[in-house]
Amino acid sequence: MKNVHTHILGFPRIGARRELKTALEAFWRGDASAAALEQTGAALRARHWDLQAKAGLAFVTVGDFAFYDQVANHIQLFGCEPERFGFDGADSELVRYFAMARGERGCCGAHAGHALEMTKWFDTNYHYLVPEFSPETRFALACERLFAEVAQAQALGHAVKASLIGPLTFLWLGKEKAADFDRLDLLERLLPAYCAVLARLKALGVEWVQLDEPILGLDLPPRWRNAFEPAYWLLGQSGLKLMLATYFSPLEENLSLAARLPVAGLHIDGIRARHELASVADWLALPKVLSVGIIDGRNIWRTDLDRAISVLRPLLEKRGGALWLAPSCSLLHVPFSLEGEDGLEPETRSWLAFASEKLGELQTLQLALGGGDAEAALATSRAASASRAASAHVHNDAVAARVQALAPGADERSSPFATRVQRQQARFDLPAYPTTTIGSFPQTAAIRAARAAFKRGELDADDYAAAMHAEIGYAVARQEALGLDVLVHGEAERNDMVEYFGEQLAGFAFTRNGWVQSYGSRCVKPPVIVGDVARPQPMTVAWTAYAQSLTARPMKGMLTGPITILQWSFVRDDQPRSLTALQIALAIRDEVADLQAAGIGIIQIDEPALREGLPLRRALWSDYLAWATRAFRVTASVADDSTQVHTHMCYAQFNDILADIAALDADVITIETSRSDMELLDAFGNYRYPNQIGPGVYDIHSPAVPDTAAIVRLLEKAARVIPPAQLWVNPDCGLKTRAWPETEAALANMVAAARQMRLAA
Ligand code: GLN
Ligand code: ZN
Secondary structure: OOEEEEOOOOOOOOOOOOHHHHHHHHHHHOOOOHHHHHHHHHHHHHHHHHHHHHOOOOOEEEOOOOOOOHHHHHHHHOOOOOHHHOOOOOOOHHHHHHHHHHOOOOOOOOOOOOOOOEEEOOOOOOEEEOOEEOOOOOOOOOOOHHHHHHHHHHHOOOOEEEEEEOHHHHHHHOEEOOOOOOHHHHHHHHHHHHHHHHHHHHHOOOOEEEEEOHHHHOOOOHHHHHHHHHHHHHHHOOOOEEEEEOOOOOOHHHHHHHHHOOOOEEEEEOOOOHHHHHHHHHHOOOOOEEEEEEEOOOOOEOOOHHHHHHHHHHHHHHOOOEEEEEEOOOHHHOOOOOOOOOOOOHHHHOOEOOHHHHHHHHHHHHHHHOOOOOHHHHHHHHHHHHHHHHOOOOOOHHHHHHHHHOOHHHHOOOOOHHHHHHHHHHHHOOOOOOEOOOOEOOOOHHHHHHHHHHHHOOOOHHHHHHHHHHHHHHHHHHHHHHOOOOEOOEOOOOOOOOHHHHOOOEEEEOOOOOOEEEEOOEEEOOOEEEEEEEOOOOOOHHHHHHHHHOOOOOEEEEEEOHHHHHHOOEOOOOOOHHHHHHHHHHHHHHHHHHHHHOOOOEEEEEOOOOHHHOOOOHHHHHHHHHHHHHHHHHHHOOOOOOOEEEEEEOOOOOHHHHHHHHHOOOOEEEEOOHHHOOOOHHHHHHHOOOOEEEEEOOOOOOOOOOOHHHHHHHHHHHHHHOOHHHEOEEOOOOOOOOOHHHHHHHHHHHHHHHHHHHHHO
16 A cells, blocks of 8 residues: 655745735835735735645645745744844734844844844755844744634645744754853743644644754754754654654764654655665654655756656655655745746756646656556656757757866966966056955946846847946946046946856856745846856956956956856756856856956956855865865966956855865955954964955945045054955945945045055055
């Protein structure tokens, strides 16, 4: 007897046409009522459950919906909204929720009502709101929303599996707001609140509850590991069937712990922990349910169903014919559906499966394993796999040959930095504390309108070029007037730093509607790397050369680096990420060579995503860093000694990867430091970072104009830890989200500060 069920861990909540985004923004603008927003939420849930039920899932999943973020939902559910907001009885639940998410209206900076911090959900591009914990934190069942949603699904006739973030992961995700305090100490107080929630779910007639504990895939301190057994023993008293969900990473040393926890089922990420499936199937006591995440919830490729079946059959055997099938993780991380994606080349489209199509794949697998006739669907899957394996859209022999032929030293500049710096100084003759910016200048409404008109075909290529030349001319004139030393063209022609390059590279595909939630109402539409990457022709040379023709000062060329392009795209699953990175690196290398040949002497290769590519497990870091830094160097090393290579990263956590940052061997690195008051420079200083550094001297996220004295103070601080000869002066990041008046005022003060530093030297 086969007993194969299907379920999902979560579904995209933004809606097929981003209805949630529209509704949220209307509500925030004051154009729609709270009731209207609630109605949109209810309608979206109903529609998404309906899709799940139609696909024959054993349950619909309830609890994955959120107006802003699922972690924020838990903060309200467990009544641990931070005291500092000073909420009183007068604030509605929704008002408090959005105050935590977006800050209290009219407040900013260190004010008590500033928004909760946001950070990445594990290694995804989704950002969650960070719970704040202190010794005073108390928990209680404080919000009815989850139960109302369960009741809504039941009223629609669905069997319900409720889903919650598990207590240990919830605490792990939070931040300690007091010294000498360990948030794990709150577990004892938190568990009764979980028990209360479980009791309510039981009273509603819910049978299964999914508890997500993805931290079981991390390097956990022993205290955290040890906390699992007693905690789950207590939760197990609820009388509910608990499905412990793990994902994103293999369990490794936590595998036996996860398998012996007193729960009714265990979900394993069958994509990232495929090699653990067999041992889990052995270790997990038989009455427990094994849920196999056999469909990739992190990527957009159609599943090779034959291969999936060959993985599942032996597991089914071991489990006495009982198995649950699911995507590896919540489908939150993939777009809604392929419907309407007729802009995609049809063959390419046939290789893809978004959230809705993944539901169909589950259905086929269930049918096939249950002995039903799934032949038609399997044949389609087979044809797609075969066409992808053989397609000329995927395989480009010239690219493969070039990667093959890459010499071991192809990632090294001709001379060491000490030599290069002299040639570059002789060429550019820059003053001490040279000033520059990070690349983009304000993206005005006029710029966006011109780009959109060009895309729609309403503006022809000549008129578009004229419009962009005018913008470049304006930016260059402003920079000269401000007295900046190294200029940029301003990036007016770029919508997005990855899309702009992807659109011009071979091997990329773009969807019309492939939106994925990044945070709140914000979505991103990552490009899809479909095949071998190559650069058919120069991408930035004409704009940059035009900009250089307008000025005698050095014009800095502006490129996005291979790791950032890789990280912010959906990547191929038929070759290692490292190989895709190398292909992109070679394509961008060609652009470096062409910029150089066109007389551009300074070239910046942005890598803001280098750090976020770090694997979840520490043991895998060195491998990643080795291929990632090599990809960067492959891109950069075509630069002659007298060509100055810059890189830029917009964050401040470098302490644990400084050696790898140094291994990039960029001549200049610009980083974010103003918000941390230059603290991070200590690390660079202690490390004796050999090349040049531009620590950001003001925060571009705010329209506030920094005064000269404040910038001088930061530079003096920087000069105490980094030899002044190595220092550059620049803002924290690009200026595209700012307006011109504040930009000019801030840069004028920045230039004045650099001049003061020179005089004092
Ligand atoms: N050159 C880019 C800009 O200035 C860099 C953006 C980034 O680092 N995210 O906009
Ligand atoms: Zn940046």
